[in-house]
Every structure is written in structure tokens, then in C-alpha cells.
Amino acid sequence: MxxxxxxxxxxxxxxxxxxxxxxxxxxxxxxxxxxxxxxxxxxxxxxxxxxxxxxxxxxxxxxxxxxxxxxxxxxxxxxxxxxxxxxxxxxxxxxxxxxxxxxxxxxxxxxxxxxxxxxxxxxxxxxxxxxxxxxxxxxxxxxxxxxxxxxxxxxxxxxxxxxxxxxxxxxxxxxxxxxxxxxxxxxxxxxxxxxxxxxxxxxxxxxxxxxxxxxxxxxxxxxxxxxxxxxxxxxxxxxxxxxxxxxxxxxxxxxxxxxxxxxxxxxxxxxxxxxxxxxxxxxxxxxxxxxxxxxxxxxxxxxxxxxxxxxxxxxxxxxxxxxxxxxxxxxxxxxxxxxxxxxxxxxxxxxxxxxxxxxxxxxxxxxxxxxxxxxxxxxxxxxxxxxxxxxxxxxxxxxxxxxxxxxxxxxxxxxxDAGAPAASAFPSGFRAEYFSGTGLVAANSKGVRVDPYVAFTSSTYKNPAASAITTPYSVRWTATVKPRYTQTYTFKTVSGDGIRLWVNGTLLINDWTSHASATRTGTIALTAGTAYSIKVEHYNAGTGPGVATRILWKSTTQQEQIIPAIQLTPSP
Structure with a gap:
């Protein structure tokens, strides 16, 4: 044949x-x-x-x-x-x-x-x-x-x-x-x-x-x-x-x-x-x-x-x-x-x-x-x-x-279609609160949604399934994350302007300055199946829609990837 x-x-x-x-x-x-x-x-x-x-x-x-x-x-x-x-x-x-x-x-x-x-x-x-x-x-x-x-x-x-x-x-x-x-x-x-x-x-x-x-x-x-x-x-x-x-x-x-x-x-x-x-x-x-x-x-x-x-x-x-x-x-x-x-x-x-x-x-x-x-x-x-x-x-x-x-x-x-969760109560991803201005000021909150993962792209400059954000803005993402492997993980951010990241209360990345797109990393040992808190804060002072923002991880066995929704539970 x-x-x-x-x-x-x-x-x-x-x-x-x-x-x-x-x-x-x-x-x-x-x-x-x-x-x-x-x-x-x-x-x-x-x-x-x-x-x-x-x-x-x-x-x-x-x-x-x-x-x-x-x-x-x-x-x-x-x-x-x-x-x-x-x-x-x-x-x-x-x-x-x-x-x-x-x-x-x-x-x-x-x-x-x-x-x-x-x-x-x-x-x-x-x-x-x-x-x-x-x-x-x-x-x-x-x-x-x-x-x-x-x-x-x-x-x-x-x-x-x-x-x-x-x-x-x-x-x-x-x-x-x-x-x-x-x-x-x-x-x-x-x-x-x-x-x-x-x-x-x-x-x-x-x-x-x-x-x-x-x-x-x-x-x-x-x-x-x-x-x-x-x-x-x-x-x-x-x-x-x-x-x-x-x-x-x-x-x-x-x-x-x-x-x-x-x-x-x-x-x-x-x-x-x-x-x-x-x-x-x-x-x-x-x-x-x-x-x-x-x-x-x-x-x-x-x-x-x-x-x-x-x-x-x-x-x-x-x-x-x-x-x-x-x-x-x-x-x-x-x-x-x-x-x-x-x-x-x-x-x-x-x-x-x-x-x-x-x-x-x-x-x-x-x-x-x-x-x-x-x-x-x-x-x-x-x-x-x-x-x-x-x-x-x-x-x-x-x-x-x-x-x-x-x-x-x-x-x-x-x-x-039947049984699908409401978008506002999506069970996987980050709780994301957006603010006008760069200071994460509560009075300037523009609302809360669930971002399944953080992957702003240079072509769309928006999160998956989200409308564009007017600069300057700031955002706080919070969740619990469960690793699949008992290994040392490298967390990686790619962003323009300020970015900081905590895992299990430990500050791994801290670059709260205005700058062109840059990559930052930090490492921490994690145990498979254990839920750890993760918090990411970011601001964009107006560097424009050409800047990507991504949050990734990798380990010896885990290939580098954007931290996936399936491993994240939004914070209350």
C-alpha cells in the first residue's frame, strides 16, 4: 500500500x-x-x-x-x-x-x-x-x-x-x-x-x-x-x-x-x-x-x-x-x-x-x-x-x-459546554489584581481576574484571554504551585521594568527598577506534590507594547516552560 x-x-x-x-x-x-x-x-x-x-x-x-x-x-x-x-x-x-x-x-x-x-x-x-x-x-x-x-x-x-x-x-x-x-x-x-x-x-x-x-x-x-x-x-x-x-x-x-x-x-x-x-x-x-x-x-x-x-x-x-x-x-x-x-x-x-x-x-x-x-x-x-x-x-x-x-x-x-467553570472562578492559574500606576496602590485597583499563566507576548501584549492593559500599570499575581518533581527549581522572569518573585515566602528575584526587557532567575529546592505559595509583582512604567512578560520554571527533569495553569491554584 x-x-x-x-x-x-x-x-x-x-x-x-x-x-x-x-x-x-x-x-x-x-x-x-x-x-x-x-x-x-x-x-x-x-x-x-x-x-x-x-x-x-x-x-x-x-x-x-x-x-x-x-x-x-x-x-x-x-x-x-x-x-x-x-x-x-x-x-x-x-x-x-x-x-x-x-x-x-x-x-x-x-x-x-x-x-x-x-x-x-x-x-x-x-x-x-x-x-x-x-x-x-x-x-x-x-x-x-x-x-x-x-x-x-x-x-x-x-x-x-x-x-x-x-x-x-x-x-x-x-x-x-x-x-x-x-x-x-x-x-x-x-x-x-x-x-x-x-x-x-x-x-x-x-x-x-x-x-x-x-x-x-x-x-x-x-x-x-x-x-x-x-x-x-x-x-x-x-x-x-x-x-x-x-x-x-x-x-x-x-x-x-x-x-x-x-x-x-x-x-x-x-x-x-x-x-x-x-x-x-x-x-x-x-x-x-x-x-x-x-x-x-x-x-x-x-x-x-x-x-x-x-x-x-x-x-x-x-x-x-x-x-x-x-x-x-x-x-x-x-x-x-x-x-x-x-x-x-x-x-x-x-x-x-x-x-x-x-x-x-x-x-x-x-x-x-x-x-x-x-x-x-x-x-x-x-x-x-x-x-x-x-x-x-x-x-x-x-x-x-x-x-x-x-x-x-x-x-x-x-x-x-455544560459543567465548565465560570471564567471569574477559574480553578487553575494565578489570582491577578491589576492597578493603574506603578505602585500597586489598593485605591488604584482596576479589578481582579484569574490569569491561567503569565505569558504576555510581544505581538499581543496581553495575557491569555485578557484585554490589553493601559500603561503605566502594576499587577500582583498570587497562587499556590505544586511541582511535579523533588528537585531544585530555577524560576525565571522575562520582563521590562520592575519584577520581583517569591516562592514559599523566599524572595528569589528582585529587580524593582525601570529597564528594558531583561531575564532574571532564582533557585529553590522543592518537593513533588507539595503546595508552595508563589507571588509575583510587576510594574510597567510605559515601556510600550513591544515588551514581553513571562514567568517560567525548570528543573533537571522539568523542561523550561511557562509555569502551567494545571500546577497553579489561585489564591483566595
Missing amino acids: NLRSFVSFAGVSLVSFASLANMTGCAVGAGEEGEVVDPGASVASDETAELGTTQEALTTGNGLSTCGPAHNERCDAKLPVKISDTKTVLLNKFDITAGRYRAFVAATGGNIRGYIDTHKPSYWNGPWAAALAAPTPTGVGNLWSDVGGYGYDWSVWLPTSASDASFALGPYNWGIAAGNMAATGATGYSGRYSGATAATDWSLYGPGNEGCAVSSYGARTYWQPNGTFPGDDNGYSQAELDKKALTCVSFHLLQAFCAWDGGRLPTAAELNASWGVETYPWGETVPYYADFNGTPVTSGPKDLANYGNAAGAVYASPATVGVDMSNRVSIPGHFAKGAGPYGHADLVGNVIKMTGDISQGTANQTRADGGGTVTVTNAPVVAWHKGGSWQGHQVGASYKFIATNRYVAMGGRCAY
Whole structure:
């Protein structure tokens, strides 16, 4: 199988896995399933900020309670993200696992369409109908229009039985059988689109899967019994695969899962907010990355993300069986050091995060008969988030994908509006009180808010989700901070004008003078999991919007990063 024949987006082509056939013996790094371990570091995790539960009847089991670095956390955990001073959202801490999706299929009996038809969220059809409005897609005809009289309804792309659901999550091309379209209202699925007509040409261009055949260097983590798809049995057990992030799933199947779970697919803006303001969610440290052929491009740490891992150099568990690449997909949360500022795992790598951003666009559609691709304009396309994948998609690259297709490295997580904390009472970050003037004078207070972290940037000169501050001003940030490691930490400030920082009552940085942007540091020994007070005071006398203000930390094991919200609790 040659992935180059699949699709290319934004000028990026996917290349063959065939060259990886001799790489399946690549070693996994030291530690459990590829995790690089520092034997001298003590680690503590704080899960008290995780919110919410799902509709799953079971909360323990493979893919339900096997996430996180120790593979013992609830996979349905949610963590809040502050979008603005008036808006927050809950976002799954982990990518959706194959086990969680299996629970969804079991709960609906595979009749996912029936469930959605009787529990349809208010957001269900509007974006889909807009994406299908004029002009008509060209290249294959409008395959996504009012199919079988079902209207512009996403539900038509959902299975109606256990066998349909099995097929929809299998290795073959799937979609609405052309022969059923007019006669039965598009109720069935067909692996090869038998009965296709010249007008729609489903046999050539119907919704397809790309890279989901595990007999051809694909990766499909939704396990099904041997013989379900002759010649394409999973190489690994259900127990192993249920723990992994779900792959080879379409926009509609994921959106339906999120609706069942009380949420929706997140927007790119929401995922960007969870990422933070640095180059990577964990900071500026460049991770290891290899291209689609497994050729190393960067030689950074391998314990930050399952990123550029086509050859299995970062993660390959269990041991490779044949040409089934599903073992390259990791258990969500395995790479703890790569979490974002709010605590979300795997924002870089593992599976590409599908967003809820659907629109008309241009994409290359694969012919189901293996005869190459066709360019389709004005098709319903979904934006992928910028985080890259295990397969080799790079951070920051822009991709769009036809909504009805599935892909070898595509998965996602859900966002939830219900239960999100009020922005004014956000549970993670600094209590921030702003003052006019440089003196932190109580009578000049301009109000209090929660700043998830301190990262004024030179381009925006404002904190995340905050409006700009008029100079001169001063600010006091207070919180408790919990380090993850028992080590000596270096605290670092980058600012123009006055800055001072205390940890546990000890003054570590003291430069209360007007000056151009400067870096200051101080060190202190901390114990993992212990809450320490932290206070930062800063003034800006009017040096202008070109000056950045940032508060960072690092230790032997902790890479340098802006102190993340997940490790901070605002002072009362």
C-alpha cells in the first residue's frame, strides 16, 4: 500500500510505509512502553482539577481507566480551558480511546443513527448544511447533497446496526450504498459501493478509508474478531488495542460519540487555547521527530510526544506483528512531560485531532478502485488541528480532509459546554489584581481576574484571554504551585521594568527598577506534590507594547516552560 496515493494537503504528500518493513524491530526507549525515565526524579500528579463523567456504564477497564503515564487514570477525564474573560470550556484530557468508542457502540447496539435521530443536539445539522450549500462540489458530482431524501442531515452517514457499525470501523471503504440511495433512503452500508451509478460514481469516489487496512502497513485500533474482514485481522489483542487512541474514524462517527457523551467536537480555537502560547504545549524544547519514511529530522527528547513515530523509534508497544502499525499508536497520556498548560495530554502527536470546523473546501479524494485520486472542489472538509501525528504530520502544518472519509492517523477528543467553570472562578492559574500606576496602590485597583499563566507576548501584549492593559500599570499575581518533581527549581522572569518573585515566602528575584526587557532567575529546592505559595509583582512604567512578560520554571527533569495553569491554584 502506498500512502502517497491517498491524499495530499497543503502541498504535503503522504509517503509509503513500505520502506518501514525492515524497521519493525526498532527498540523502544528505556522505561515502560517507550517512556524515558529519570530514576532520580520523584513524580507527583494532581488530578483534583479533573471534572465530569461520561455516559459510560463502565468506568473501569481497557480504554476506560487505563490512560495517563501510569495507565491508571480515567480516560473520560475533562479539564477546563479559559477561552476569554467570559468563556470557558471543558476539554477531554485524553484522546478518545478505542475502548470508549466500543462502549458507545455497545450502548447503542450499533444503531448510532437511531440514537442521534432521537437525541439530536441543536448544533447537529447547521454547519453540515452550510458546507453543502452552493456552489456544488466538482470533480465527482455532489455526493454529499440531499441523499435519498434524508435532507442535509449528518445522521445519514451513521450506521444503523451492529453489523453496519462493525463495517464503518473496519478496513474497507464505507459509506452509503449507491444502490440504496433512492429506493431506501440510504439506509445501508456497502464495502465496495455495488450498484453505483454513473451520475454519482460511488464505486470510484465514495467515502473511503485511507490506511486502515492493517495487512498493508495500516493502523486500525478498533479491534474486531478474527475473520470479520478476511485477510485483514488485527495483529494485536482487544485488550491491547482498546487502551489506545481510536484511529480510522470519520467526522460523523466522532461527532456522534461526542453528542452521546454530552459534548461536541472542539473548534480549532479551543484546541489552540489548550495548547497555550509557546511553540509546543510544553514549552520551546524541540522533540524528536522523524518523517513518514522514518528518517530522523530532529534529535530532541523522545519522552515529550508520540510524534513522527512511523518507524517505531519513539513508541512501539506491544512488539510489532507483521505489518500492522497499530502498535505505533500510544495509550493516551503516556507521555506525561508533553502535557499542555491546562494539563491536556498528547496535543502534539499520537492521533491528529479532528475539529468541529467544517466548511467548503478543496481536497483530493481517493478512488475506491485504487485508480489514483481526483481533486474535489467545494467539498465538505474538516480542519485538522496543528498538532501533527505519530505518522509524521508536522506541528503547525495545515490540513483539511473530506468529512466522510477516515484516515490512519485521525482521531480526536470532545469539548463540553455544560459543567465548565465560570471564567471569574477559574480553578487553575494565578489570582491577578491589576492597578493603574506603578505602585500597586489598593485605591488604584482596576479589578481582579484569574490569569491561567503569565505569558504576555510581544505581538499581543496581553495575557491569555485578557484585554490589553493601559500603561503605566502594576499587577500582583498570587497562587499556590505544586511541582511535579523533588528537585531544585530555577524560576525565571522575562520582563521590562520592575519584577520581583517569591516562592514559599523566599524572595528569589528582585529587580524593582525601570529597564528594558531583561531575564532574571532564582533557585529553590522543592518537593513533588507539595503546595508552595508563589507571588509575583510587576510594574510597567510605559515601556510600550513591544515588551514581553513571562514567568517560567525548570528543573533537571522539568523542561523550561511557562509555569502551567494545571500546577497553579489561585489564591483566595
